[in-house]
Amino acid sequence: VPTVTLRAVVPFVTIAAGLAAWAVRTPAQPPEPIPAPKSAQSAGRIVGVGGCAAAACHNAPKSAGTAGTEYAVWVHDPHATAAGNRQGKGYRDVLARVEHLGYTEEASCLKCHATPTPDGAPLDRDVLGDGIGCEACHGPADKWRTEHYKDSWKSLDPKRKEAEYGFFPTKDLGRRIEKCAECHVGSPDKDVNHDLIAAGHPRLTFEYSAYHELLPRHWRDKKSEAEGWEKADARRMDSKFGPDFEAKAWLLGQAVTAQAAVKLTEARMQSAGRPSHPWPEFTEVGCFACHHDLKPKQADDPGSTWRQTSRYDGLKPGALPWGTWARPMPETLSRVATDLGPGDNPFADVATMTKPDAGQAAAALGKLAGWRGRCAEASFSEAGVRKLLAALAADGARHPPRDWDDAAQQYLALAALYQSLTDFAPGEATPVRRQLFDGLRRVVAFTADDQRRYDSPTGFTPEAFRKALVPFAAEFRTPEAP
Amino acid sequence: MRVTPIRVVAAGLLALWAASTAPTQPPADTKPEDVKKLQNIGADTCRRCHRAPQPEDEKDKITDFLRLDEFAVWQQHDLHAKAFDVLSGPLGKQMGERLGWGDVSKRVECLACHAVNLSQELSPGVPRPATTTEVFHTKDGVGCEACHGVADKWFRPHIDKSWRTVTPEEKLTKYGERDVRDPEARAERCAACHVGNSAEGKFVNHAMFAAGHPPLPPLETMTFSRDQPMHFIPPEKNKYIGGLSDEDARKLFHYRKGESSSARQVAVGAAVGFREAMRTLAYEAEKAGGGVPDFALFDCAACHHDLVSPSWRQDGRGTPGRPLPRTGPTALLRAVSGNGGGFDEKYAGLVKACDARPFGDPAVLAAAARELAAWSDGLAKRLADARYDDAATAKLLRDIADAARRKDGRGLDYDNAQQLLWAFTALRDDGPPSAAADELAKLAGPGKNKLLLDRLGGTGERKLIAGEVLEDRLRRVSRYRPDELRTAFDRIAAALK
Numbered sequence: 010v011p012t013v014t015l016r017a018v019v020p021f022v023t024i025a026a027g028l029a030a031w032a033v034r035t036p037a038q039p040p041e042p043i044p045a046p047k048s049a050q051s052a053g054r055i056v057g058v059g060g061c062a063a064a065a066c067h068n069a070p071k072s073a074g075t076a077g078t079e080y081a082v083w084v085h086d087p088h089a090t091a092a093g094n095r096q097g098k099g100y101r102d103v104l105a106r107v108e109h110l111g112y113t114e115e116a117s118c119l120k121c122h123a124t125p126t127p128d129g130a131p132l133d134r135d136v137l138g139d140g141i142g143c144e145a146c147h148g149p150a151d152k153w154r155t156e157h158y159k160d161s162w163k164s165l166d167p168k169r170k171e172a173e174y175g176f177f178p179t180k181d182l183g184r185r186i187e188k189c190a191e192c193h194v195g196s197p198d199k200d201v202n203h204d205l206i207a208a209g210h211p212r213l214t215f216e217y218s219a220y221h222e223l224l225p226r227h228w229r230d231k232k233s234e235a236e237g238w239e240k241a242d243a244r245r246m247d248s249k250f251g252p253d254f255e256a257k258a259w260l261l262g263q264a265v266t267a268q269a270a271v272k273l274t275e276a277r278m279q280s281a282g283r284p285s286h287p288w289p290e291f292t293e294v295g296c297f298a299c300h301h302d303l304k305p306k307q308a309d310d311p312g313s314t315w316r317q318t319s320r321y322d323g324l325k326p327g328a329l330p331w332g333t334w335a336r337p338m339p340e341t342l343s344r345v346a347t348d349l350g351p352g353d354n355p356f357a358d359v360a361t362m363t364k365p366d367a368g369q370a371a372a373a374l375g376k377l378a379g380w381r382g383r384c385a386e387a388s389f390s391e392a393g394v395r396k397l398l399a400a401l402a403a404d405g406a407r408h409p410p411r412d413w414d415d416a417a418q419q420y421l422a423l424a425a426l427y428q429s430l431t432d433f434a435p436g437e438a439t440p441v442r443r444q445l446f447d448g449l450r451r452v453v454a455f456t457a458d459d460q461r462r463y464d465s466p467t468g469f470t471p472e473a474f475r476k477a478l479v480p481f482a483a484e485f486r487t488p489e490a491p
Numbered sequence: 492m493r494v495t496p497i498r499v500v501a502a503g504l505l506a507l508w509a510a511s512t513a514p515t516q517p518p519a520d521t522k523p524e525d526v527k528k529l530q531n532i533g534a535d536t537c538r539r540c541h542r543a544p545q546p547e548d549e550k551d552k553i554t555d556f557l558r559l560d561e562f563a564v565w566q567q568h569d570l571h572a573k574a575f576d577v578l579s580g581p582l583g584k585q586m587g588e589r590l591g592w593g594d595v596s597k598r599v600e601c602l603a604c605h606a607v608n609l610s611q612e613l614s615p616g617v618p619r620p621a622t623t624t625e626v627f628h629t630k631d632g633v634g635c636e637a638c639h640g641v642a643d644k645w646f647r648p649h650i651d652k653s654w655r656t657v658t659p660e661e662k663l664t665k666y667g668e669r670d671v672r673d674p675e676a677r678a679e680r681c682a683a684c685h686v687g688n689s690a691e692g693k694f695v696n697h698a699m700f701a702a703g704h705p706p707l708p709p710l711e712t713m714t715f716s717r718d719q720p721m722h723f724i725p726p727e728k729n730k731y732i733g734g735l736s737d738e739d740a741r742k743l744f745h746y747r748k749g750e751s752s753s754a755r756q757v758a759v760g761a762a763v764g765f766r767e768a769m770r771t772l773a774y775e776a777e778k779a780g781g782g783v784p785d786f787a788l789f790d791c792a793a794c795h796h797d798l799v800s801p802s803w804r805q806d807g808r809g810t811p812g813r814p815l816p817r818t819g820p821t822a823l824l825r826a827v828s829g830n831g832g833g834f835d836e837k838y839a840g841l842v843k844a845c846d847a848r849p850f851g852d853p854a855v856l857a858a859a860a861r862e863l864a865a866w867s868d869g870l871a872k873r874l875a876d877a878r879y880d881d882a883a884t885a886k887l888l889r890d891i892a893d894a895a896r897r898k899d900g901r902g903l904d905y906d907n908a909q910q911l912l913w914a915f916t917a918l919r920d921d922g923p924p925s926a927a928a929d930e931l932a933k934l935a936g937p938g939k940n941k942l943l944l945d946r947l948g949g950t951g952e953r954k955l956i957a958g959e960v961l962e963d964r965l966r967r968v969s970r971y972r973p974d975e976l977r978t979a980f981d982r983i984a985a986a987l988k
Contacts, residue, residue, distance in 0.1 A: 282848075326590060
C-alpha cells in the first residue's frame, strides 16, 4: 500500500524524529523537581509487563496480529526496546555530559525511558528492565489487573475506570494524544530541555498522526485489519473512525501538541531562573534559527542569506522565533481554513516574549482549549479532506515556508490528508502523486554519510520547498480551493 | 607648508595654557558647537605635507624619520579611507533596511567605527560614546585622527622638528596626540573597532551581524599595521631613531636597539586585544542587568553550526549548550604569556560563569571578565618591558608553532589558526631567509592545498573591503580543518630546528 510506505518515511524526514524520538525518548527533569500537575492517573502501583504477558491473556501462543497477542506485538515496539537503549552509548553519553549540572537518570530520564510511576517513586529493577511498558499508557494496573477481564468491566463507564481504577482512557483520541505528548512534546516533569539536547538527546518533533501510523498495532483498527487482524470490535474506539481518521488525528494532534507545548512553556517560565530551570530555554525557539553553518551565497545557492529577511512578523534580525514546531500549522489553518484553525492567534503573545512571563502563556492556553474542543468535534467528508489538502498545497505553493520546521509540518499535514483521501477512495493513490511526495520529501530530508548523522537540514531553502509544492498544488487542485 | 619655530612655540604655549586650564575630567559629552570650533582637522590638512616627499626633504633627512607620503598611502591603499563610504554601499543599505534604521550613515552605532568621533578623540583614553551624529568627522572615514588623536592642539607644534623631542606622555596629555609607536597604545586603538569598545560606543551587536555586518576577523596588530599598508618607517629601518641614544630611542619611540619591534607588537597586541574583548564583555554584561547579554558577545560558532551526530563539540571544554564568550583567539595570548601565568585559573572563572546558565549569569560573568581584563592589562605592561632580542624572538616563534600543534585532541578554531599564522608570518618575514620561511610561504598563501586561511583585504592587487571578502571567508571557515594547521606547523617546527 503506497500510502503506508509514504508515512513510514516520515520519521526519517523529520529530523530522524520518529526513530530518534522513539529510540531515545528522554525526558529530562532537572534536579530540583517542580511541582507536578495533578496527574491524570490516579495513584497506583506499576506491576510490570509480566503481569500482562500470561499466555491466557496478552501473550497468546498464536501468530502475532490477533487478539491476545498484544504483548508479542509490543515486544517489537520501540517503547519496548527503550530498556535496551538505556545501556547504549548514546544514552549514557547524554547523561554523563549533564550529570555535573545536577541531572540524574532517575529525575531526568526514567520518567520517559521507563514506565513512569504515578508518585515518582523508583521502579523495581525487574520492571525497569521492561522498558516503556503497558502501564505507561494504560495506567498503573495494580487496581484493574484483576478486574479488566471480567464481563462487568466492559460495561463500566470509562470515567470510573480512570478515577477508581487508574485505567487510562486511551480510546479517547484527545486524551491518548495527550498521553503521547507527555513524553514526545514534554510536560513539566518530563522536560527535554536544551541542556539535554546539547548533550546529544534528539530534538522532539512530535506529529501525532505520523507517530501513530508507525506504531506496530497491538489494537484493532483499520490498519491492523488490513494487516490481518480480525474485524474490529464495535466497542473499540478506533472503529468509530472511518476513513477520516488520519485527517482527524492530524488536526486534533496539532491542537493537543500546541497545548502541550504552551503548557511546557508556562511551567518553564514559572520556574525560570532556578538552577533546575535554566533560562533562556532555547528549546522554546527554533533550532535552526541559530544552528546553521554561516554559509556564503553562491551562484545557485543562497547559502545562509535567506535567513536574513525576517519570516516572522515583527522579529528583528538576530532575534529568535518562538515555537517554530508548534506554531506553523495552527497559524496556516487560521489563514486558509478558518473553520478548522484556532482563529485569533493564540501564539501572538507567547511569540513576542523575551522574558519569562507565565501569564502570557496562560492566556494562550485559554485560547487553545477552545480550539481543541472544536477539533475534537470536527469530522471530515471525502470532499472536506480533498478541500483541505488542496488549500494547504495551494497556500504552500504561494508562500515559502518560514523555516524548515514549517516545511516539515506542511509535509506531514499533506501526507496525513493524502492518506485519509486514499482511505476514502483507494483510486486516489497514484504513482504520480507518490512521486510528488518523494520530491517534497527530498527537500526536507536531512543528509547523512557513513560517519555522521546530520541533524540539520543542510541543503534546505524555503524557496525550494515552495517550488516543489507548485506541481503538487496543481495535482490536488479542486474547484473549491483553486 | 612649513611653520617657523616661533609660531610653533607660540602655539605650544597656547596649548599648554589651554591644557592647564582644562578640567581634569572631560565633560560627559562634547557639544556639537565645541566640535565645530576645532581647527586644522581632517585628512586634507595632513595632505598638505604628507602627500609626497620632495627632493629637499630627502636632502634635509626628513625622510630618514618619516615617509611623507602617509596621506597618499592611506588614501590610495588603506581601507580605512573607505570606512564611511561603505555605509552608503549595498551592504550598508541592506543593513539599514533589515534593522529598520534607514540611512546607516546617520546612526551613531555605525559612525562610532566608520568615522572619527571627535568628542572621543579630544580626550584620548577617556572613553565616551557619542550621542549625536554631529560630533563625527565623516569626510575621511577612519582618517588620520582616528588613531593619532584630534589635531586641533598638536597640528601646529608637530610640524617642527623639535616635536620629536617631546615625550609621548606630554604629547598625549597636553596636545591630545596619541603615541601609536607605543605598541600598547597602537593595539588599544586597533582593538577599539576591530575587537570592540563598548565604553566608546563601538560594539557590533548580534542584530547588526544578523542584518549582514561581516564578522570581525581576529586582531593581530602587527599584521594589521603591516597590511594597512604600513605608512611609517619601522624603528629597525628608521635612520633617525637609529641615530638616537639608547635611552632616547626608548623614551621617545619605545624602541630598544637590537630588538624586534614586530615581536613586541605581536606580543603586546595579543594581550591588549584580549583585554579589550574582556572589557567590552564586562561592560555589556553589566548593561544586560539580569537579562541575557547580547549574543554577539559569545562564540558565534557555539550556536552557528549545522547539527551533526556524533559531534566533537559535545566533548569539548565547558558544558554542552552553554556557549562561551567570544573572547577572541586565546592560543596566541597563551603563547606570548609563556603558556600560562595564571591565565587558566582566571579563564576557568569565566567558563564557570557561563556554565551557570545559558549565556551566563551577567553579574558573575562581568566580574570574571574584569579579572581577565586586569590580568591581560598586567601582561601587556610586562611584555612592553620585555626584551625581544634574537633569542627571545626565536623562542616566541617556537612557542607560536607549538601553540598551532597542540596535541590535546582539541583542534584550534579558524580564528585562532588565523591569528597564529598571521603572528608567525609577521615575525618570520622580519627574519633572514630560512627553510621555515619557505615552508610558511608554501602554506600561508591562497590556492588549493594551502592552509585555507585568508589574508586581510584579499590577495589581489586591489584590497577588498570586508563585505567583498565575506563569502570567501565564510567558505574558508567552513572548509578549514584543524588537522591541516597542525600538520603544517609540524613541518614548520621541524624546519625551525
